Amino acid sequence: MKKLTAARMERCIGCHSCSLACARLVHKQLSWNKAGIRIRSAGGLSTGFQARLCLACDPAPCAEVCPTGALTQRREGGVIQKRKLCIRCGKCAEACPVDAIFLDHEVNPYLCIHCGRCVEYCPHDCLEMVEIVSERSQPTQEEAS
Amino acid sequence: MIRDHFRVYLVDLDTGTMQVLERDGREQLCGGGGLAAMLFQEFGHADRPWDDPEQPLIFAIGPLTGYFPLMSKTVCAFKSPYHDQYAESHAGGRSALSMRFGDMDALVIRGRAKRLSALAVGARTFELRDVNFLRGRDALSCGRVIRDMFPGSGRRSMLRIGPAGENRCSYACINVDTYRHFGRMGAGAVMGAKNLKAIVILGDRGFPLPEGKAYTSLFKDVYKQLTDTSIMDKYHGLGTAGNVGALNELHALPWRNLQQTHDPDVDAITGERMAEDRLLRNAACAGCPVGCIHIGYVREKFQENYQYLYRQVGYDYELLFAVGSMLGITDSFDALRLMDTVELMGLDVMSTGVALAWATEAQEKGLVTEEQTLVPLAFGQADDYMAAIEHLARNSNEFYSLLSRGTLKAAEVFGGGDFACVLGQEMAGYATGEVFFAAEGLGFRHSHLDTGGYSYDQKHEEQDVDHAVDFLVEDEKSRVLLCAMVSCLFARGVYSEELLGRALESVGYDKLAGAMPSMAENIQRIRWQTRVQTGYDAAAVRIPKRFREVVTWKGPVDPDYMEALRTEYARRIMEIGAVSEE
Ligand code: SF4
Ligand code: SF4
Ligand code: SF4
Numbered sequence: 001m002k003k004l005t006a007a008r009m010e011r012c013i014g015c016h017s018c019s020l021a022c023a024r025l026v027h028k029q030l031s032w033n034k035a036g037i038r039i040r041s042a043g044g045l046s047t048g049f050q051a052r053l054c055l056a057c058d059p060a061p062c063a064e065v066c067p068t069g070a071l072t073q074r075r076e077g078g079v080i081q082k083r084k085l086c087i088r089c090g091k092c093a094e095a096c097p098v099d100a101i102f103l104d105h106e107v108n109p110y111l112c113i114h115c116g117r118c119v120e121y122c123p124h125d126c127l128e129m130v131e132i133v134s135e136r137s138q139p140t141q142e143e144a145s
Numbered sequence: 146m147i148r149d150h151f152r153v154y155l156v157d158l159d160t161g162t163m164q165v166l167e168r169d170g171r172e173q174l175c176g177g178g179g180l181a182a183m184l185f186q187e188f189g190h191a192d193r194p195w196d197d198p199e200q201p202l203i204f205a206i207g208p209l210t211g212y213f214p215l216m217s218k219t220v221c222a223f224k225s226p227y228h229d230q231y232a233e234s235h236a237g238g239r240s241a242l243s244m245r246f247g248d249m250d251a252l253v254i255r256g257r258a259k260r261l262s263a264l265a266v267g268a269r270t271f272e273l274r275d276v277n278f279l280r281g282r283d284a285l286s287c288g289r290v291i292r293d294m295f296p297g298s299g300r301r302s303m304l305r306i307g308p309a310g311e312n313r314c315s316y317a318c319i320n321v322d323t324y325r326h327f328g329r330m331g332a333g334a335v336m337g338a339k340n341l342k343a344i345v346i347l348g349d350r351g352f353p354l355p356e357g358k359a360y361t362s363l364f365k366d367v368y369k370q371l372t373d374t375s376i377m378d379k380y381h382g383l384g385t386a387g388n389v390g391a392l393n394e395l396h397a398l399p400w401r402n403l404q405q406t407h408d409p410d411v412d413a414i415t416g417e418r419m420a421e422d423r424l425l426r427n428a429a430c431a432g433c434p435v436g437c438i439h440i441g442y443v444r445e446k447f448q449e450n451y452q453y454l455y456r457q458v459g460y461d462y463e464l465l466f467a468v469g470s471m472l473g474i475t476d477s478f479d480a481l482r483l484m485d486t487v488e489l490m491g492l493d494v495m496s497t498g499v500a501l502a503w504a505t506e507a508q509e510k511g512l513v514t515e516e517q518t519l520v521p522l523a524f525g526q527a528d529d530y531m532a533a534i535e536h537l538a539r540n541s542n543e544f545y546s547l548l549s550r551g552t553l554k555a556a557e558v559f560g561g562g563d564f565a566c567v568l569g570q571e572m573a574g575y576a577t578g579e580v581f582f583a584a585e586g587l588g589f590r591h592s593h594l595d596t597g598g599y600s601y602d603q604k605h606e607e608q609d610v611d612h613a614v615d616f617l618v619e620d621e622k623s624r625v626l627l628c629a630m631v632s633c634l635f636a637r638g639v640y641s642e643e644l645l646g647r648a649l650e651s652v653g654y655d656k657l658a659g660a661m662p663s664m665a666e667n668i669q670r671i672r673w674q675t676r677v678q679t680g681y682d683a684a685a686v687r688i689p690k691r692f693r694e695v696v697t698w699k700g701p702v703d704p705d706y707m708e709a710l711r712t713e714y715a716r717r718i719m720e721i722g723a724v725s726e727e
Pocket of ligand 1: 053054055056057060061062063077078079095096097098099100101111
C-alpha cells in the first residue's frame with residue numbers, strides 16, 4: 001500500500017498545481033484549500049513552501065475520534081473517507097496532530113486519501129507515492145504468538 | 146461557470162464599509178481590463194485629479210481565473226499620478242487566485258482612510274485596521290508585520306506599498322506577495338493617497354466544478370502543453386533574464402541612458418551568469434506551473450571576522466536592464482543590491498533606473514549639481530545609486546521630489562529633455578527600433594507588452610507604415626482579450642483564440658466563447674475611450690531626441706520613419722478611442 005509524501009519540498013515553486021488538481025480531480029471543486037494537500041509559506045515567499053498533508057498515521061487519531069465511521073482506518077496507514085456518513089462535527093481536524101484536515105465553512109473535512117492523482121501535476125517533482133513500511137505487516141513476537 | 150455576471154466588492158474607506166454589487170456586461174467586456182474600464186466608467190471621475198479621495202482603485206480578474214493554468218494575473222486600474230489619465234497595471238503572485246477564491250470578480254476601493262490602514266477582504270472577511278505604526282516602513286518589513294496581523298497563510302495575497310507610495314512618487318509600485326508588482330503608472334501612490342498601506346485578500350472559498358469531463362480533460366491537455374513541451378522553457382529556465390545577452394548581441398540593450406546599445410562588459414549580468422552564480426531558486430504565481438520568478442541572493446559583510454548576512458532578491462530582464470545596463474552596472478551583486486533597494490522603497494524599477502540614468506547624464510553635462518543630487522551620480526557606481534534610490538522614495542529634497550514625479554517633469558526644470566528616455570513612461574529595455582519606440586510611447590500601458598512592437602522590429606527590415614500600424618492595432622486587440630481573461634502574456638503562444646473559446650465553453654461560458662471577436666473590439670474601444678476621456682491625446686505624444694540617435698544592429702534609427710509611425714498610430718488610437726456624442 002502506498003502513501004503520498006511531499007518528499008522534495010525544497011524544490012517547490014508555490015504554484016498550487018497539486019492542491020488545485022486534488023480539489024478538481026478528487027473533490028470535484030475549484031479550490032486551493034478544499035484539497036488533501038495544501039501549500040503554505042511559513043513567513044512570506046522568501047522562506048519557501050510547506051505542504052500540509054496527511055502523514056498516513058497507523059493508528060489514525062482522526063479515525064479514532066470519528067463517531068460515525070466517516071473516517072475509518074486504512075490498512076497500513078491513513079484513512080478511508082465516506083463523506084456521506086460525515087455529520088460535520090469537526091473532531092477529526094482537532095485530533096490530527098499535523099493540521100492535515102481542512103474544514104471548510106460548513107465543516108466539511110478535506111484530507112488526503114493517498115490516491116496520488118496530484119503527483120503528475122507537480123512540475124517540480126516534489127511529490128511522490130511511496131510504499132508504506134508498516135509495522136503491522138511485520139508482526140511482533142507477542143502478536144504472532 | 147461561477148456566475149454569468151460580475152460580482153464586485155465596493156469598499157469605502159471613508160466609512161470603513163463594504164458593499165457587494167452585481168453587474169452585467171460579461172459578454173461585452175469579459176473581465177480583467179474590460180471590467181476594470183467599465184467600473185472606472187461607473188465609479189471614476191474623469192474631471193477630478195488622480196488623488197481625489199473619490200477616485201477608485203480597481204482590481205479585476207477574468208472568467209477563467211483559477212480554472213486554467215496561467216490565468217494567474219490581476220488587472221489594477223486607476224487614474225495615474227504619472228499623467229493624471231486612466232491607466233492599467235498587471236501583476237500576478239497570488240492576487241488573482243485570492244480574488245477568485247475570495248469570491249469577487251473585482252474589488253473597487255474608494256475614499257481615504259483617516260489614518261494609515263490595512264484592509265483585509267475575502268468571501269467571509271472584511272476588516273479595516275489602523276496601521277499608523279507602519280508609516281515610513283519599507284515594503285518587506287511591512288509585509289512581515291501584516292502577515293502576523295491577519296490569518297490565512299498560503300491562501301491569501303498581500304498587496305502593500307513602501308515609502309515611495311506613501312510619499313506619492315508618481316512611479317511608486319504596489320508590491321504583490323514580495324516578488325510581483327503592479328509596477329507601472331504609479332498604483333502605489335494611489336494606495337498612498339488613500340492612506341492604505343496594505344490589502345490582504347483572503348481566498349477561502351471553493352466552487353463546484355462544471356458537470357462532465359470536458360473541463361478536466363481540457364485542463365490536462367493545456368497543462369501538458371505548458372509543462373511537457375518546450376514552449377515555456379524560455380521562461381522557466383533562464384527566465385526573461387536570458388534576453389540580456391541576446392539583446393546586447395543585437396545591439397538593442399540600452400546602456401548608460403541609451404548612449405549605447407551594446408557593451409562588451411555585459412557578461413556578469415547576462416541570464417546565464419545570473420543563473421549560474423546568483424540564482425537560488427524559482428517561484429511561481431499561484432496557478433502557474435511555469436515558475437518564471439527567479440530569486441537570486443546578495444550577501445554582505447556586516448562585520449569583520451567573516452560575519453555575513455544575505456537577502457533574497459527577485460530578478461528578471463526588466464530589472465537587469467533598468468538598474469543594470471542602463472546605469473552602467475557590470476557586477477551582478479551590485480545589480481541585485483540595487484534591485485533590493487528599489488524593492489524595499491516600493492518604486493517601479495524601470496522608471497527608477499531610467500530616471501537615475503537621466504540624472505547621471507544631466508550631472509555629467511552640468512545641468513544638475515551634486516548639491517541637488519546629494520550623492521555624486523556616475524555610471525557604474527552602485528553605492529551612490531542605492532542612496533539616490535532612497536532619496537527618490539523619500540523625496541529628500543526638491544530635486545528628488547521633482548524626479549520622483551517623472552524624468553520629463555525634472556527635465557522641464559533642469560533641461561535635458563533631449564536625452565530623457567521616456568516613452569509615455571520611462572522606457573522598457575528594448576532598443577529594437579522605430580516600431581517599438583512609437584508603440585511604447587503611444588501604447589495603452591506604455592509597456593513593451595501592449596503590443597509586439599519589439600518583435601516586429603526584429604522581423605521586419607522593410608519600412609511600411611501602414612503594415613506596421615495595422616500589426617500594432619491587431620496585435621493589441623488579441624492581447625487585450627488575454628488581458629481581459631486575465632492570462633499571463635507569457636502564455637500567449639498557447640492560448641490561441643480557438644483554445645480560449647474551448648476553455649470558456651468547458652466551464653459553461655458558451656456565449657462568451659461565441660462572442661470573442663466582438664468582445665475584443667469592445668474591450669479595446671472602452672479602454673481607449675476611458676483613457677481619452679481622462680485627457681489622453683495621442684497626437685500630443687512626442688518621442689525624445691535620444692531615440693532618434695539610437696544605433697541598433699540594423700543601423701541608425703530612421704527619424705522620418707519613426708515620425709510617420711507615431712503620427713499614423715496616434716491617428717488610429719484616437720479613432721478607436723473616439724467618444725460618440727450621444
Ligand atoms: S489526517 Fe491527520 S490524523 Fe488522520 S491519518 Fe492523516 S495525519 Fe493522521
Ligand atoms: S494523493 Fe490524492 S487525495 Fe492526496 S493530495 Fe494527492 S490528489 Fe489529493
Ligand atoms: S505542485 Fe509541486 S511545486 Fe507546485 S505547489 Fe505543489 S508541491 Fe509545490
